[in-house]
Every structure is written in C-alpha cells, then in structure tokens.
Amino acid sequence: MKNWETLEADENLILSKHYTPGRAGHTIKGVALHHNAGNLNARQIYNVWQTRQASAHYQVDANGHISQHVWDTDTAWALGNWNANLDYISIEHADISTSPWAVSDATLDNGAHLTAAICKHYKLGRPTWNVNVFPHSRFSQTQCPASLAGSQNAAYMARAQQWYDHMTGGSAAPSTNTTTNTNDGGLPMASCMIRNDDTGLIYYWSPESGLTGLTHPDQAKLLELAGVKTVHGNNGCPWWGRAQEITTMVQAHTLAYETAQTAALQAIAKNAGADAEAITAAVKTSVNAALANLSITLTNQAKTTETTESKEEK
Structure with missing residues (x-):
C-alpha cells in the first residue's frame, strides 16, 4: 500500500465494466472479505473481472501487494446481494493452498491492515467481526472467504485490531511474524518452502x-x-x-x-x-x-x- 491513511493502493487497475458508478446514496457501513479460490495477482484478477460479471474494490495477492479495481465511491459486484454491494467495501485475498484453503502471512497482514485502514478512514470504529467486518457468506450462499472466516479468522481480526489501534494512536505497530525455526540445540535453521x-x-x-x-x-x-x-x-x-x-x-x-x-x-x-x-x-x-x-x-x-x-x- 502506498498510503494507508489515504487508501492509495500499490497499483490501480480500474475496471471498465462489471461495477456500478456511485452507491445510490448509500454510505459505507463496513468491509466484506473474500478469497480468490486460487492464487491470482493484480493483473490476473483484473482480467477475470473484465470478462466475468463480478468485481471487488481491492485485491491482496500472495506477496501482500494491494491493487484497487473499483473505486471506493463506486459499487462492486461482489456479494450477490444488491443492498450489501451498496453498503460495503469488498477485499479479495489470494490463496496459497487448497484443501484446506489458506492465505500467506503477507496476505493476512496486509489484508488486515487494509481492513483497519478502511475502518479508520470511514470512521467505522474498531474492526469487529460481524459488526463492521463480514464474510461474503453473510450475504449469499457461498463458502467464501474460506479460511478468513474459519481457521485464519482469529489471526486476521486480531491483526486488524492491532493495526487499527496503532493507526488511531493507541499502540505500537504490530510486529510481523518473525518466528525462527530451530533444531533441538536452538540453532537457527534455514529451511523453507519454495512455491512456484x-x-x-x-x-x-x-x-x-x-x-x-x-x-x-x-x-x-x-x-x-x-x-x-x-x-x-x-x-x-x-x-x-x-x-x-x-x-x-x-x-x-x-x-x-x-x-x-x-x-x-x-x-x-x-x-x-x-x-x-x-x-x-x-x-x-x-x-x-x-x-x-x-x-x-x-x-x-x-x-x-x-x-x-x-x-x-x-
């Protein structure tokens, strides 16, 4: 994110269709979370939405890169419920694994940071699950956002609240996950997973x-x-x-x-x-x-x- 305070994304790839200009007089009430059901980057998700009648305001890829595809002042076709579309900002998150679905640490951290920034910017209050932050499944029949409403929900919301507290002057910035793997002797190990x-x-x-x-x-x-x-x-x-x-x-x-x-x-x-x-x-x-x-x-x-x-x- 180039600027968390002004919600300036790392990259703007604004759709030319499959969204509705304006919000029909509605004000933003909260954030809706989604997952890609795949591992897509900014350009790939843009291409999908240019050819499919769906969209979201933001995409967070596996490296934490944030792109904007529908302006906040416009209505994304994201939730399968028109009134919900008018009321919420939708954030998509790339997955790094399936069965079970999971997002990367970078996606979780920057997605949560973006959620906190939106809550601050629009004066929505501290991010709270099912109060001002909702799963896609709240508004239509779907398993989306998968792990973000399940196994990774607690971590996501805790991080969103930490970022919100920091952005509103209440605490220090949350530290990133710097866990070091060790062997039985306590010596650092350089093992990792490498994904193509x-x-x-x-x-x-x-x-x-x-x-x-x-x-x-x-x-x-x-x-x-x-x-x-x-x-x-x-x-x-x-x-x-x-x-x-x-x-x-x-x-x-x-x-x-x-x-x-x-x-x-x-x-x-x-x-x-x-x-x-x-x-x-x-x-x-x-x-x-x-x-x-x-x-x-x-x-x-x-x-x-x-x-x-x-x-x-x-």
Whole structure:
C-alpha cells in the first residue's frame, strides 16, 4: 500500500465494466472479505473481472501487494446481494493452498491492515467481526472467504485490531511474524518452502538435504503451522534453482571435510606415539589440502527438477 491513511493502493487497475458508478446514496457501513479460490495477482484478477460479471474494490495477492479495481465511491459486484454491494467495501485475498484453503502471512497482514485502514478512514470504529467486518457468506450462499472466516479468522481480526489501534494512536505497530525455526540445540535453521506460483508446485528445502517435492496440500499446511516460511517464485524467478545451488555447495564442503577428517585419522593412526603438535599439524595439512582441491561445478538443475516434478504431478 502506498498510503494507508489515504487508501492509495500499490497499483490501480480500474475496471471498465462489471461495477456500478456511485452507491445510490448509500454510505459505507463496513468491509466484506473474500478469497480468490486460487492464487491470482493484480493483473490476473483484473482480467477475470473484465470478462466475468463480478468485481471487488481491492485485491491482496500472495506477496501482500494491494491493487484497487473499483473505486471506493463506486459499487462492486461482489456479494450477490444488491443492498450489501451498496453498503460495503469488498477485499479479495489470494490463496496459497487448497484443501484446506489458506492465505500467506503477507496476505493476512496486509489484508488486515487494509481492513483497519478502511475502518479508520470511514470512521467505522474498531474492526469487529460481524459488526463492521463480514464474510461474503453473510450475504449469499457461498463458502467464501474460506479460511478468513474459519481457521485464519482469529489471526486476521486480531491483526486488524492491532493495526487499527496503532493507526488511531493507541499502540505500537504490530510486529510481523518473525518466528525462527530451530533444531533441538536452538540453532537457527534455514529451511523453507519454495512455491512456484506458475505451476502451484511446492518444495521443502534445507541446505543439507536439498529440495523435496510436496505431494499433498496438508504437507505444506503442516510445515506452515510449524513455522516454516514460504518463498514465492515463478518460472521467471526460479528460486528453487538457487536453493539447489546452495545445497550443492554445502554438500560439497561437507564431503570435503569428511574426506579431510578421514585422512587426518589415518595420519594419526600411522603416527601413533607422535607428540600432540605433530598430530595437529597433520590434521591441518589434510584439511587444507582437501579444501584447496575442492572444485564445485554448478549446473542449472532448476529446469530439470521442475520439468520432472511437473510430469509426475500430471
């Protein structure tokens, strides 16, 4: 969002049809929440609404990018109920998983922030569920907004209230989710999920083990609940390829150290009875020799990995 106070979105892609100018004398009473039932960006949702008799005022994508598609002063065709359309501002949210549906942390945080900003701007009061913030399902027969009215509702509304309190001067800005995964020793781990937004494929990655393709949405959900972050990429920005390069380097260094340690142990065995300094020198010589001869050749595995996974998925 360029300006939360004035409700200036990151991007304006205003529809040329499938909305109604003005609000027929109605005043804005609240915010209505929706989900994409898919993972769409600003341009994609714009194209959908240009060809389908539906629309919403705002879209929050998986990276938290906010776009406006119908001006607040106009009526979006969003709720399947004309009076509700006249009374509410509708916000769409991109999903990052299905079965169950879920939105990303960035979508949740910026969607909640936008909800708070709207409530402040139009003097609607503190965001409160079923008071001035409603699910699409309140007005018509639908499961929309899925997780935002279910498993992620409490988090969404808590964040909306935190942002509202901050914007009205009542508290500090809420902190973003900076949970760090740790192993049993408390050391930071660099594992993450990497999602190809073009294909929907999700990998679990760690520097030591590399990429593992996830085969069921529940696997991604479980990792998310455990605090594992998701990195979004696409065919033009294949982060899974860079991740695999890191794994290649880590594994090569690990192998070099293992080789060096083996050589050092052999040196110790051959020099039984040697003094400590001689043994230390032998270990250092072996390790340095192994690392000096280490050569890592990186190949573009991203395309191969993605193609293989895609074929298996199909």
